[in-house]
Amino acid sequence: MSIKILAFGKVSELVGKSTWSATEIKDTKELKEHLEKEFPELKNISYFIAVNKSLIESEIILNPEDVVALMPAFSGG
Amino acid sequence: MSIKILAFGKVSELVGKSTWSATEIKDTKELKEHLEKEFPELKNISYFIAVNKSLIESEIILNPEDVVALMPAFSGG
Amino acid sequence: MKKVFIEGPILPNFIANSIAKHSSKKDIGAHSLFLGQVRADELEQKLVTAIEYTAYVEMAEEKIHIIREEIFNKYNLSCMHIYHSCGTVHAGEISLFVFTSSRHRKDAFSACEEIVNRIKTEVPIWGKEILDNATSNWKENN
Amino acid sequence: MKKVFIEGPILPNFIANSIAKHSSKKDIGAHSLFLGQVRADELEQKLVTAIEYTAYVEMAEEKIHIIREEIFNKYNLSCMHIYHSCGTVHAGEISLFVFTSSRHRKDAFSACEEIVNRIKTEVPIWGKEILDNATSNWKENN
Numbered sequence: 001m002s003i004k005i006l007a008f009g010k011v012s013e014l015v016g017k018s019t020w021s022a023t024e025i026k027d028t029k030e031l032k033e034h035l036e037k038e039f040p041e042l043k044n045i046s047y048f049i050a051v052n053k054s055l056i057e058s059e060i061i062l063n064p065e066d067v068v069a070l071m072p073a074f075s076g077g
Numbered sequence: 078m079s080i081k082i083l084a085f086g087k088v089s090e091l092v093g094k095s096t097w098s099a100t101e102i103k104d105t106k107e108l109k110e111h112l113e114k115e116f117p118e119l120k121n122i123s124y125f126i127a128v129n130k131s132l133i134e135s136e137i138i139l140n141p142e143d144v145v146a147l148m149p150a151f152s153g154g
Numbered sequence: 155m156k157k158v159f160i161e162g163p164i165l166p167n168f169i170a171n172s173i174a175k176h177s178s179k180k181d182i183g184a185h186s187l188f189l190g191q192v193r194a195d196e197l198e199q200k201l202v203t204a205i206e207y208t209a210y211v212e213m214a215e216e217k218i219h220i221i222r223e224e225i226f227n228k229y230n231l232s233c234m235h236i237y238h239s240c241g242t243v244h245a246g247e248i249s250l251f252v253f254t255s256s257r258h259r260k261d262a263f264s265a266c267e268e269i270v271n272r273i274k275t276e277v278p279i280w281g282k283e284i285l286d287n288a289t290s291n292w293k294e295n296n
Numbered sequence: 297m298k299k300v301f302i303e304g305p306i307l308p309n310f311i312a313n314s315i316a317k318h319s320s321k322k323d324i325g326a327h328s329l330f331l332g333q334v335r336a337d338e339l340e341q342k343l344v345t346a347i348e349y350t351a352y353v354e355m356a357e358e359k360i361h362i363i364r365e366e367i368f369n370k371y372n373l374s375c376m377h378i379y380h381s382c383g384t385v386h387a388g389e390i391s392l393f394v395f396t397s398s399r400h401r402k403d404a405f406s407a408c409e410e411i412v413n414r415i416k417t418e419v420p421i422w423g424k425e426i427l428d429n430a431t432s433n434w435k436e437n438n
Contacts, residue, residue, distance in 0.1 A: 006352065008350060008352055008420065008422055009350065009422035009424070009434055010422075010434045013434075050352075050355060050420070053352075053354060053355040053358055069352055069355065069420070071352065071420055072422065072434065073436060073437070074416070074417065074418070074419060074420055074421055074422065074437060075416075075421070075422050075423045075434065075435040075436055075437045076349070076351070076356075076380060076392070076415055076416060076419050076420075076421025076422070076423065076437070077332045077380075077391070077392045077412065077415055077416040077421075077437065
């Protein structure tokens, strides 16, 4: 059982992929630490996190099957 | 030498014409008195007067060749 | 002076052509379009089937020219187009088309709304509502 | 949920068809349309030739659905349509089309502007500006 991760925009470009899975990640804080260790450039940009299509306002626990999206500032229109 | 009178909208309907000439009318006050004597229903509606395409804000002297427009409230759009 | 009056309704294809002409203006980021459509209002149990528009054309064109100049001075616009029908426009058809374009959206939006308000209150155009029993009623703007 | 995303640019004929469909809605007196057009901005002496749009489509559609409901509750509207491009849209082409219709103009105007503001700030869509030297830059909304 794993979480699914989606990356968009500049985040996707920095990590070089747009969708992947991860296991043994307990919460969003740990996810960010993992990602920023692997991709240090992520520390230099700001991005939002949505869990199951809802933007999170503080760190939350991740459950199996959760879909976590890493989203830089929106620029539609 | 005479002034030219244009009537629009409801005014035109009430007087039964949309363009005619008049002589010996010294100012806009006299013009309205003449018109309202001939067409008493005009007293019941409000209308603006433009002289040479400019709305007048008070009564003014009329000169030969002036074009006087009788205009009810606008309803374009 | 730019042509304003169009005989009869303003057609969707005319609007599409007007939009398409702006694709070469590459500093434009935002277009705001207003379309006034004739409503089938009910007046004392009669339905409005059409509006017959008349205008004091010469004065209306001069007034719209002044409005154009004032709005161009007030907002940062790339383009502005104003069209109004004369003659008969049936319920469901379009009688007014205002089109503003700008780099950023705020200018186009504010200018478009202000032009429409000014056209309704300052330009000598009159609409006679034709009812379905063949009577008529002079429209009044609120 | 209503379809929002259109592959490539939004074409003037699509807009004309959308306008024409409203001629049967005879309680509508006012339409407000917003069109977002891709600008050929200059970035460090390079010109933007296109924007490539990507979206988190599922979340974007949900969010736009919520915006629709909230705007319908707030304003007295007859109709509302929202379309956004995905994929490549060249400079001079249209990538956003918001269309509101109401009895009186104030509702259509205010609703249209509010929808555009909310789409730009609340909906997960990203634009990558493609420059004329084949590099790119992630667009940022102000």
